[in-house]
Amino acid sequence: MAHCHRPPCNHNQVLNLVKLRDRFGPDAPAMADDLIPKLRCAKCGGKKVGLIYTPDTSPNAYGKAKGGR
Numbered sequence: 062m063a064h065c066h067r068p069p070c071n072h073n074q075v076l077n078l079v080k081l082r083d084r085f086g087p088d089a090p091a092m093a094d095d096l097i098p099k100l101r102c103a104k105c106g107g108k109k110v111g112l113i114y115t116p117d118t119s120p121n122a123y124g125k126a127k128g129g130r
């Protein structure tokens with residue numbers, strides 16, 4: 062996710078990584094340091110955008126890993 066750090070905006074936006082790849086090419090590095098300068102807040106147009114990685118894990122993931130004992 063991208064998060065705008067510019068108050069009072071504080072806009073949160075889910076990044077479409079496929080779209081980013083289409084835009085910057087398959088060879089573009091997907092590191093935050095490389096992406097952040099290219100990102101802009103869709104709401105206020107501010108460039109103070111930070112990235113938050115939210116792993117796609119369901120709440121049950123830990124329970125399953127334990128083996129149900």
Ligand SMILES: [Zn+2]
Nearest residue numbers: 065070102105
């Ligand atoms: Zn913003």
